[in-house]
Each structure stands twice: as structure tokens, then as C-alpha cells.
Amino acid sequence: MNPGQINLRQIIGRIGLWLAVFVIVSPAILFFLWMASLSLKFEVDNAAYPPVFIPERFAWKNYADVLASNRFLTYFVNSLIVTGSATLLALVVGVPAGYGIARMAAHKSAIVILIARITPGLSYLIPLFLMFQWLGLLGTLVPQVIIHLVVTVPIVIWIMIGYFETTPMELEEAALIDGATRWQVFRHVALPIARPGIAVAFILAVIFSWNNFVFGIVLAGRETRTLPVAVYNMISFDQLSWGPLAAAALIVTFPVLLLTVFAQRQIVAGLTAGAVKGG
Amino acid sequence: MSAIIQANPAAAPSDAAPEKELRPPSYWPFVVPALVVVIAIIIFPWVFTIWMSLNEWKVGSPTSFVGLSNYLRLTSDPRFLEAVGHTMVYTVLSVLLPLVLGTLAAVVFHQKFAGRGFLRALFIMPMMATPVAIALVWTMMFHPQLGVLNYLLSLVGIPSQLWVFHPATVIPSLVLVETWQWTPLVMLIVLGGLAAIPAEPYESAQIDGASFWQVFRFITLPLIMPFLFIAGMIRMIDAVKSFDIIFAITQGGPGSASETINIYLYSVAFTYYDLGYGSAIAVVFFLLIVALAAVMLYMRQRMLWTEIASGA
Numbered sequence: 001m002n003p004g005q006i007n008l009r010q011i012i013g014r015i016g017l018w019l020a021v022f023v024i025v026s027p028a029i030l031f032f033l034w035m036a037s038l039s040l041k042f043e044v045d046n047a048a049y050p051p052v053f054i055p056e057r058f059a060w061k062n063y064a065d066v067l068a069s070n071r072f073l074t075y076f077v078n079s080l081i082v083t084g085s086a087t088l089l090a091l092v093v094g095v096p097a098g099y100g101i102a103r104m105a106a107h108k109s110a111i112v113i114l115i116a117r118i119t120p121g122l123s124y125l126i127p128l129f130l131m132f133q134w135l136g137l138l139g140t141l142v143p144q145v146i147i148h149l150v151v152t153v154p155i156v157i158w159i160m161i162g163y164f165e166t167t168p169m170e171l172e173e174a175a176l177i178d179g180a181t182r183w184q185v186f187r188h189v190a191l192p193i194a195r196p197g198i199a200v201a202f203i204l205a206v207i208f209s210w211n212n213f214v215f216g217i218v219l220a221g222r223e224t225r226t227l228p229v230a231v232y233n234m235i236s237f238d239q240l241s242w243g244p245l246a247a248a249a250l251i252v253t254f255p256v257l258l259l260t261v262f263a264q265r266q267i268v269a270g271l272t273a274g275a276v277k278g279g
Numbered sequence: 280m281s282a283i284i285q286a287n288p289a290a291a292p293s294d295a296a297p298e299k300e301l302r303p304p305s306y307w308p309f310v311v312p313a314l315v316v317v318i319a320i321i322i323f324p325w326v327f328t329i330w331m332s333l334n335e336w337k338v339g340s341p342t343s344f345v346g347l348s349n350y351l352r353l354t355s356d357p358r359f360l361e362a363v364g365h366t367m368v369y370t371v372l373s374v375l376l377p378l379v380l381g382t383l384a385a386v387v388f389h390q391k392f393a394g395r396g397f398l399r400a401l402f403i404m405p406m407m408a409t410p411v412a413i414a415l416v417w418t419m420m421f422h423p424q425l426g427v428l429n430y431l432l433s434l435v436g437i438p439s440q441l442w443v444f445h446p447a448t449v450i451p452s453l454v455l456v457e458t459w460q461w462t463p464l465v466m467l468i469v470l471g472g473l474a475a476i477p478a479e480p481y482e483s484a485q486i487d488g489a490s491f492w493q494v495f496r497f498i499t500l501p502l503i504m505p506f507l508f509i510a511g512m513i514r515m516i517d518a519v520k521s522f523d524i525i526f527a528i529t530q531g532g533p534g535s536a537s538e539t540i541n542i543y544l545y546s547v548a549f550t551y552y553d554l555g556y557g558s559a560i561a562v563v564f565f566l567l568i569v570a571l572a573a574v575m576l577y578m579r580q581r582m583l584w585t586e587i588a589s590g591a
Contacts, residue, residue, distance in 0.1 A: 020387045025402050027459055032404065034427060035416045051427050093312040100309030109310075116321050118568050120520045120541055123561035124320065126548050127327035150320050157313060182305045211409045213523045218549050228411040232527055235415060242419055249412035260407040264400040267407065271464065272471045 032257070038246035039063070046242040062247040072248075074223065075230040081141055082226055083209040086148030090156045090205055095198060098160020099186055110161065116154040121214045124150050129218060141224050147215045152205040155270075159204065162273050163197030164190065200270040203263050207256050227252040328558045336555030349559035359560065361535060362543040363567075365450065366519060369539055370571075372454040373461070373518035374511055380458065381465025382507065386495065388466060389473040403463040410460070414527035417456050418443070421528075443529050446536035453537055456524050461517065465510045472506030473499070508579050512572060519568050540564050 037053055038046060039062055045055045066072055101109055124147060132143040167190065175185045216229035225233065231248050260267060332349055336342045353359050388399055405413070420426050421442035429439040442452040480498045489497075522541045525531065531538035531546070544564060548557030 017387070017390055017392060021392060021398060024384045024387055025398050028402055028405050028463075031413075031416070031459070032408075034420070038416065038419060047425055049425065049430070051425075051430050089316075093316050096309040097313030100306040104306045104310075106310075112317055112321065115325075116317075118516055118572070119321075119325075119565055120544070120561065120568075121522070122541060122544050122548065123328055123558075123565060124324045126554055126557055126561060127324040127331065128320070129549075130327075130554070146320065149316060153313065153316055153320070183308075186309065207407055211407075211411075213409075213411045213527070214545075217526075228409055231409075231415060232411050235418070235527070245415060246419070249409075249415045253409040253412040256407055256409060257404055260404050261397075261400045264396065264403070267403070268399075268467055272467050 039250050062243040066248045075225050079226040082144045085145045086152045086209050087205045090152035094156030098157050099164050102161050102164035113154045143219045148209045151208050155205050156201040159201040167193050200266045203266050204270045332558035334555045338552035349556050362538050362540045366539040370518040373457045374514045376458040377462040377465045381462045384466040385469035405460045406463045410523035411527050414524050449537045468510040472503040476502045
């Protein structure tokens with residue numbers, strides 16, 4: 001075998017690899033490009049056959065229309081309140097719980113998290129829907145904040161158990177010997193070290209709460225819709241205007257896509273940790 | 280002397296005892312708030328669901344205890360049985376396709392190439408994006424006259440399809456969306472498995488002149504089997520429960536051609552407000568998922584034993 005042959009084989013291998021990468025990534029890229037294209041076209045272009053990929057005139061007004069419709073801002077604020085509260089509450093109760101479970105090595109308690117993972121979201125809705133009705137909470141955002149905890153709390157606890165199991169015990173033991181209380185040790189030793197783990201839990205909780213749809217369609221009224229529910233309601237409303245619909249869809253999911261690109265490392269770490277432990 | 284020696288062992292346990300009492304329970308305060316939340320939003324709903332499933336419970340009319348009759352009603356409800364069939368077909372396809380494609384994608388992403396991190400981020404976008412937003416765009420792409428998918432088919436000479444608008448193609452079309460969405464998760468899990476494989480087997484295979492396919496079949500595949508199993512398990516749990524995509528694209532239609540258990544559960548509980556019957560469906564549905572997971576675990580165990588028995 002002479003060096004020239006090896007080079008040729010390497011080059012063919014490289015080309016093959018890039019071809020494979022292209023084939024694998026293109027369904028995702030083309031989909032989101034098409035989504036952007038739909039959202040930037042006037043109805044004439046969206047109804048054209050063969051389809052127009054890049055229009056001659058961009059319909060920026062699709063975005064302006066969505067953003068200017070008076071309710072959109074309400075729904076955006078609703079989404080922020082529901083996702084924000086559900087995530088913060090989950091961190092407040094879930095991070096200490098993850099710490100406690102990891103330090104007590106109470107691995108059996110994780111079964112509850114597993115059950116929560118397996119249970120279809122709709123099963124929580126039936127009893128909690130009745131509860132909220134009895135408590136007279138249905139016209140407010142409170143039911144959605146509470147039920148989003150079903151999503152966020154297990155994620156946070158699960159990720160934090162895994163994270164605290166890997167953080168070193170030596171520092172904590174030293175602090176205990178020096179007379180610190182358990183709470184002080186948690187607050188000043190364990191918590192600062194766990195910051196990357198908390199970031200992972202925070203990001204995943206935010207994404208899964210933001211994306212949640214099923215709780216909203218049952219619990220949200222006209223004034224209390226979150227963005228995914230609002231977008232779904234636009235479908236039946238606006239069957240034939242694809243441009244504004246696609247623009248609304250892109251606005252809803254854009255924060256998540258941005259987060260995916262910039263926090264990819266945390267997302268991958270969180271999902272695979274959960275996955276590998278989930279089995 | 281002997282008094283001191285005798286006194287010491289007596290003193291030691293009494294010193295240690297309060298410490299033992301103090302230490303282990305002192306982590307409990309960390310867990311209690313979460314415990315309260317979990318009981319309120321996970322355990323209580325479960326207990327209440329089981330109780331409701333034993334009652335005739337409709338919104339707006341008085342409830343009455345009916346024992347197991349809601350469960351008996353399930354066994355002769357043609358719509359439920361049909362939904363079970365749809366769920367099975369949907370699940371099997373939505374597990375197998377992402378497993379195969381995700382493994383191939385992982386093998387590619389395991390190689391080193393420029394921009395790998397960024398391309399991986401693009402690749403995992405489908406599973407992080409808001410499902411409803413995605414469903415909306417897929418609905419437009421499935422459109423028989425104006426949709427881009429039929430245009431793409433026409434480029435390669437395949438006749439137009441009705442996609443989600445025809446009973447025969449609706450489930451495969453939805454599986455296409457589900458596969459597009461969740462192949463990245465399988466890829467990530469398998470990628471984690473590939474990273475854990477040592478280099479030695481590959482080096483000796485290269486010396487022996489093994490082909491790419493042989494290396495994959497006889498070295499890579501057996502070593503990533505545990506990860507494939509986990510990915511399959513997670514995929515199964517999620518595919519059985521799949522709701523957003525199906526509900527937003529077809530709502531179970533056309534007719535009831537894509538009505539899975541979860542979609543049927545939704546209409547029973549929140550269209551007809553038959554909460555007792557809906558609760559019974561929820562309980563059976565949960566048991567079905569647990570049973571499927573148990574069967575998969577059992578099959579995995581059997582596979583391990585045959586591997587050991589055959590000396591592999």
C-alpha cells in the first residue's frame with residue numbers, strides 16, 4: 001500500500017462522512033427553514049404550486065400582525081408566569097430534595113419519580129381538574145402553575161439526585177466537623193458546587209414547561225391561555241392563512257430553539273443523565 | 280483499673296446513641312417540602328383516580344359507587360379496543376424507526392468533523408421545539424394540494440398522497456412526524472454508549488482487516504446494546520403516551536382512524552365529561568404501559584441469558 005492510496009481512501013471516507021452528515025441533519029434544517037419560509041410569505045406565495053421557497057417580497061407583516069393582536073401579549077405573559085413560577089417553585093423544593101435523597105442514599109424514593117415519568121399527563125388532569133373546580137380556581141393561572149409542577153418537580157429532583165451523588169463529600173464532612181449545621185453545609189458548601197447541575201435542571205424544566213400543551217387545553221380559559229394553546233386555537237380560527245399561523249408558531253418555539261443552540265451542552269447532559277438513569 | 284475498663288464500653292454507646300439519632304434524620308427537612316408537593320400533585324391524584332374509576336362520575340350529575348363496572352364496560356367498548364390497536368401500531372413503528380435511524384446518526388456523530396457541536400445542536404432541535412408549533416407546520420406540509428411533501432414526491436415521480444387525510448395513511452404519516460421528532464433522543468443515548476466503548480477492539484479489528492459493516496455488527500452493536508435497550512424503553516413509554524402531535528394534527532381523525540388510547544381518554548374525560556369512565560381508562564392505560572415495560576425487561580433478560588449460554 002503506497003501513501004497515495006491511503007490518501008485516496010481517506011478522501012473518499014471524508015466525502016462519505018460529509019454526505020452522511022448532510023443526509024442526517026437536513027430533515028431538521030430543511031423543516032425549520034421551510035417554517036421560516038412559510039412565515040415570511042404572503043398568501044399568494046403560500047398557495048403557489050410549485051411551492052415558492054424564497055419569495056420575492058417578504059411578508060414581515062405576518063409577524064407584525066401576530067405581535068400586534070391584542071391578546072398575544074396576554075398569552076405571552078401567561079406563558080412567562082406559568083413557566084417561571086412552575087420552574088422556580090420546582091427548584092425551591094426540588095434542589096434540597098435531590099440533596100437530601102442523594103445524601104440519605106434513599107434510592108427507592110426515586111420510584112415515585114419513575115411513576116411520574118410513566119404516567120400520562122391526562123391522568124393527573126382528571127382529579128386535579130375537579131379539585132380546581134371545587135376550590136374555585138379555574139378562571140385563574142393558579143391551576144396551570146400547580147399542574148406544571150407535575151412536569152418540573154420530577155425533572156429537577158431527578159437531575160439533582162444524580163448531580164449531588166457525584167459532588168465530593170469531603171468538604172461537607174469537614175464543615176460539619178467544624179460545627180456547621182446541615183442547612184449551612186447545604187447553603188454554603190453543596191449549593192455553590194451544584195450550580196452547573198441546577199443550570200441543567202433549570203433549562204430542562206423551562207423547556208418542558210414552556211412546550212406543555214395538554215394541561216392548557218383543559219385548564220385554560222380565554223384569558224388564561226399559554227402560547228402553545230393560543231397557537232392551537234389559531235388553527236381552527238384561521239384555517240387558510242398560513243403565513244401568520246407559521247409566524248405565530250415560530251415565535252412560540254423560537255426561545256426554545258435559541259436555548260437549544262446556546263445551552264446544548266446542558267441539555268444533552270440532562271437528557272442523557274435522565275435517560276441512562278431512567279432505564 | 281477494671282472499673283475504668285468496664286466503665287468505658289458502657290460510656291461509649293451512650294455517647295454514640297444521641298449522635299446516631301441526630302444524624303440520619305437530619306436530612307429529612309430537605310426532602311419534606313418536595314414530599315408535600317409530590318403527595319399533592321402525584322400521589323393524591325393517583326389515589327383519587329382509582330377511587331373515581333369505581334364510581335359513576337359525570338360532571339353535573341350526582342355520583343354513585345358502581346364497583347368495577349367501568350372496567351367491565353371497557354372490555355366491550357369497540358372504540359376503546361380500536362384505540363388499543365391504533366396505539367400498538369403507532370408505538371411499535373415509533374420505537375423501531377427512531378431506534379434504527381438514531382443508531383445510524385449516532386455512528387456518524389461519533390466521528391470527528393468540523394462543526395460537529397453546532398450540527399448536533401441543529402439535529403436535536405426537533406425534539407426540543409414546541410410540539411404544537413411543529414404539528415402546525417407539518418399539517419401544512421401534509422396538505423394534499425398545497426403541501427410541500429407532495430411536491431417533493433412529485434420530483435421523484437411518486438404520485439400524490441393524502442397523508443393524514445386518509446385513514447390508511449394517517450398513522451404512518453404521524454409516525455413520520457414522531458420519528459423526525461424523537462430520533463435525536465435515541466442518537467444522544469447511543470452516542471453516550473459509543474463514547475464508553477474502549478478503543479482496543481477496534482484496533483485489533485483494523486489489524487484483522489474487518490470491514491466497516493463487520494466492525495459495526497460484531498463489535499459496536501453488542502457493546503451499545505444496553506443503551507439501545509434504554510433508548511427503546513424510553514421511546515416506548517413516550518410513544519404510547521404521545522398526545523400533542525396526534526391531537527394537534529388529526530384529533531384522532533379522519534373518523535377515528537388515528538384515535539389512540541390517550542386521545543380517546545381525552546374525549547371521554549373532557550369532551551363527554553364522563554370522569555369515572557375516563558379514570559378507569561387512565562388506570563388501565565397506566566397498567567398497560569407498566570406491562571409493556573415489564574415485557575421489554577423480561578425480553579432483555581432472556582436475551583442476556585441466551586448470550587451467556589451461547590458463550591458470546
